[in-house]
Amino acid sequence: QVQLVESGGGLVQAGGSLRLSCEASGRTFGNYVMGWFRQAPGKEREFVGAISWYGDITYYADSVKGRFTISRDNAKNTVYLQMNSLKPEDTAAYYCATPDRPLSTIPRTLHEYDYWGQGTQVTVSS
Numbered sequence: 001q002v003q004l005v006e007s008g009g010g011l012v013q014a015g016g017s018l019r020l021s022c023e024a025s026g027r028t029f030g031n032y033v034m035g036w037f038r039q040a041p042g043k044e045r046e047f048v049g050a051i052s053w054y055g056d057i058t059y060y061a062d063s064v065k066g067r068f069t070i071s072r073d074n075a076k077n078t079v080y081l082q083m084n085s086l087k088p089e090d091t092a093a094y095y096c097a098t099p100d101r102p103l104s105t106i107p108r109t110l111h112e113y114d115y116w117g118q119g120t121q122v123t124v125s126s
Helices: none
Strands: 003-007 010-013 018-025 034-039 046-051 058-060 068-073 078-083 092-098 120-125
Touching: 003 092, 018 034, 018 092, 018 120, 034 068, 034 078, 046 068, 046 078, 058 068, 078 092
Parallel strands: 010 120
Antiparallel strands: 003 018, 018 078, 034 046, 034 092, 046 058, 068 078, 092 120
């Protein structure tokens, strides 16, 4: 059973930084794409970014491009989301997710991800 556990959320002032972590278990971590999504109150869950299984390709939503960076450490079964220059509109619950099979492309829609973490809250004050 694949399990994903996020950590690192919290309260930060606008302009600040946070690093989220997502530790995976239950299968060979390094074979799978890992994605990050977020959901603000009253809004749909949205794609933030994703990273290829090897870590050499990343994609980001336009809203976070240039401010957020995804990386992974396959030896530690962990993917990271470094968030810099945070804005109040980045306030949301952040989720990591992964597909149920190895993919040669990086999916960017919710339905292409099968396993989800429980989420970690990020609150950015103005």
